[in-house]
Amino acid sequence: MRLALRELRRRPGRFGVATVILTLIAILLMFLGGLLDGLTAGNTGAIRAQQADLIVYSEASQDSLVRSRIEPRQRRQVQAVDGVSEAGELGSVQLGARIEGKGPRDLVPVVLFGYQSASAGLPEPPARPGRAWADDTLKAEGVEQGDTIRIGPARSPVEVVGFVSDTRYAGQSTLWASLGTWRRIQNENRPDARVAPGVSQALVVRAAETGDPPDLAERIDQATGGLTSSLTEDEAIDALPGVSAQQSVFNQILGLTVLIAIIVVALFFALITVERVGLYGVLKALGAGSGRLFAGVLLQAVIVTVIACAIGAVAALALDAVIPAGSIPFTAGGGRLIGSTVVLLLAAVIGCAFSLRRVLRVDPAQAIGGGQ
Amino acid sequence: MSETQTEEENDEVSRDREADPTPALEMEAVRKVYEVADEQVVALDHADLTLGSDEIVALVGPSGSGKTTLCSIAGGILSPTEGRVVVGGNDISDYSPKQLTEFRRDSVGFVFQTVNLIPFLTARENLLVVDEIGSRDRKRANRRADQLLEELGLEDRAGNLPSQLSGGQKQRVAIGRSLMNEPALVLFDEPTSALDTKLGEQMVELIREEMKSRGTAAIIVTHDERITGYADRTVHITDGRLEA
Numbered sequence: 084m085r086l087a088l089r090e091l092r093r094r095p096g097r098f099g100v101a102t103v104i105l106t107l108i109a110i111l112l113m114f115l116g117g118l119l120d121g122l123t124a125g126n127t128g129a130i131r132a133q134q135a136d137l138i139v140y141s142e143a144s145q146d147s148l149v150r151s152r153i154e155p156r157q158r159r160q161v162q163a164v165d166g167v168s169e170a171g172e173l174g175s176v177q178l179g180a181r182i183e184g185k186g187p188r189d190l191v192p193v194v195l196f197g198y199q200s201a202s203a204g205l206p207e208p209p210a211r212p213g214r215a216w217a218d219d220t221l222k223a224e225g226v227e228q229g230d231t232i233r234i235g236p237a238r239s240p241v242e243v244v245g246f247v248s249d250t251r252y253a254g255q256s257t258l259w260a261s262l263g264t265w266r267r268i269q270n271e272n273r274p275d276a277r278v279a280p281g282v283s284q285a286l287v288v289r290a291a292e293t294g295d296p297p298d299l300a301e302r303i304d305q306a307t308g309g310l311t312s313s314l315t316e317d318e319a320i321d322a323l324p325g326v327s328a329q330q331s332v333f334n335q336i337l338g339l340t341v342l343i344a345i346i347v348v349a350l351f352f353a354l355i356t357v358e359r360v361g362l363y364g365v366l367k368a369l370g371a372g373s374g375r376l377f378a379g380v381l382l383q384a385v386i387v388t389v390i391a392c393a394i395g396a397v398a399a400l401a402l403d404a405v406i407p408a409g410s411i412p413f414t415a416g417g418g419r420l421i422g423s424t425v426v427l428l429l430a431a432v433i434g435c436a437f438s439l440r441r442v443l444r445v446d447p448a449q450a451i452g453g454g455q
Numbered sequence: 456m457s458e459t460q461t462e463e464e465n466d467e468v469s470r471d472r473e474a475d476p477t478p479a480l481e482m483e484a485v486r487k488v489y490e491v492a493d494e495q496v497v498a499l500d501h502a503d504l505t506l507g508s509d510e511i512v513a514l515v516g517p518s519g520s521g522k523t524t525l526c527s528i529a530g531g532i533l534s535p536t537e538g539r540v541v542v543g544g545n546d547i548s549d550y551s552p553k554q555l556t557e558f559r560r561d562s563v564g565f566v567f568q569t570v571n572l573i574p575f576l577t578a579r580e581n582l583l584v585v586d587e588i589g590s591r592d593r594k595r596a597n598r599r600a601d602q603l604l605e606e607l608g609l610e611d612r613a614g615n616l617p618s619q620l621s622g623g624q625k626q627r628v629a630i631g632r633s634l635m636n637e638p639a640l641v642l643f644d645e646p647t648s649a650l651d652t653k654l655g656e657q658m659v660e661l662i663r664e665e666m667k668s669r670g671t672a673a674i675i676v677t678h679d680e681r682i683t684g685y686a687d688r689t690v691h692i693t694d695g696r697l698e699a
Contacts, residue, residue, distance in 0.1 A: 370585065
């Protein structure tokens with residue numbers, strides 16, 4: 084094993100090519116992963132910020148917020164279900180926002196939410212009408228606390244009282260206002276989809292004690308006579324348009340990248356092993372077992388991979404720091420970086436395994452009588 | 456040897472010198488047969504060879520005569536098809552490959568024709584390789600390495616890589632390496648083939664000196680008849696058969 088380490092230290096150039104390629108692969112994995120994480124966060128922020136046990140849509144909406152309508156009666160039914168501690172109303176409308184300093188055609192798409200229940204991610208809704216919290220990605224558009232934004236064709240004014248983070252929806256920035264504000268703005272700008280007082284699009288349900296959310300979901304849907312569809316937070320996220328498709332596409336690309344990494348390591352270390360067949364023959368003649376020799380190969384592969392991942396992680400973190408918030412949806416999360424490293428290490432080990440047979444087959448007898 | 460040798464070091468040297476009645480090598484009716492494309496090739500046929508514990512034997516024969524096969528079997532690299540092989544008191548006739556590997560590490564030394572030093576290790580580190588393979592006693596190995604380097608006149612070359620050593624120096628490192636594990640038997644494969652006459656003579660003198668001072672047995676494979684003068688005994692081999 085020390086032999087393997089010494090070779091790495093004294094002949095770094097030999098491993099240079101593999102290290103460079105693995106670094107590029109690590110960077111690719113971490114960037115793509117960070118992009119996926121950023122896109123997903125941008126889609127799901129609003130839902131995650133609710134920190135709900137269940138989200139209740141109307142049954143006819145096919146789990147789509149925009150198509151869903153919850154009547155006051157259903158709300159009362161849900162509130163009455165045993166195990167429901169809170170059932171807050173939620174509504175949304177997607178409109179273009181006019182921000183001071185931007186041109187008349189330069190609209191920023193935003194989603195205005197009306198909500199009731201606060202959570203760790205969302206403070207209480209502003210009491211006075213016409214006011215809202217803004218997702219901090221709007222800062223990148225030049226919005227400051229106290230600014231008034233005009234949204235929709237009716238140019239409804241909304242005053243920004245402060246900022247919240249990680250609350251985006253469908254890739255767009257969001258505004259968080261009281262239910263009354265939302266209904267008024269919805270009715271002003273979407274006259275063909277008016278909402279009457281008391282009507283909302285979904286219910287944010289918090290359970291009474293740590294029970295079983297799927298069980299509670301069933302009971303809620305029973306209580307409303309099958310007119311609602313209650314989903315856990317994960318199910319609601321999955322149901323968001325495009326989210327699972329996006330993840331699927333990205334994960335396929337990431338999977339392919341890992342496969343390439345395995346092939347790179349396999350080829351590279353197979354080549355190295357072939358070059359070293361003579362050396363292995365001598366070492367075996369001197370009394371080194373195949374296991375020890377292979378352990379040396381593994382060690383070298385692991386070290387090269389760790390170095391590649393370290394460089395990749397630094398690059399990803401640097402990119403995260405440099406990209407201005409709200410421009411490219413990229414986020415270099417610790418979980419993603421560590422996960423990518425673990426995956427690449429596994430790929431390196433698997434890649435090495437292809438050389439195992441060759442190491443086993445090296446014959447010490449060839450070291451003798453080299454010239455005969 | 457330096458005057459500041461410790462008692463332990465003295466003991467090691469005298470252990471090397473103690474007269475040992477156990478033969479270094481006993482080969483009885485050893486036969487090695489290979490199957491090559493449905494044909495049976497007899498590489499070694501009924502070889503009988505016994506070496507005293509500090510005997511040096513020159514093994515002379517033309518190419519393809521079975522010298523390499525005999526050395527491989529004596530050195531525990533190959534198992535015989537038939538027959539008995541006892542090295543330093545260990546019967547290795549039926550050892551598994553794993554057992555043979557351990558045996559080689561602990562009891563046998565090799566000096567290959569093509570020297571085969573590890574190119575990215577210094578002379579000293581090349582000597583220490585065997586100990587690292589087994590990871591036994593590092594301190595003792597270090598002491599032994601230093602002692603051998605001194606005896607072989609390589610003290611000031613200890614930190615050099617093989618690429619910085621002359622042919623003769625590399626050969627001496629290889630000899631040192633073969634003695635690191637205090638073997639019962641050392642196998643030399645054509646040690647002088649790459650050296651001119653004068654260096655070749657010096658080399659064989661050195662080999663004889665090192666073997667005798669340690670009481671270690673050796674088989675020197677050679678097709679150079681002049682070398683035989685330095686051996687205690689010469690054995691000829693032709694077509695897999697030994698002649699006394």
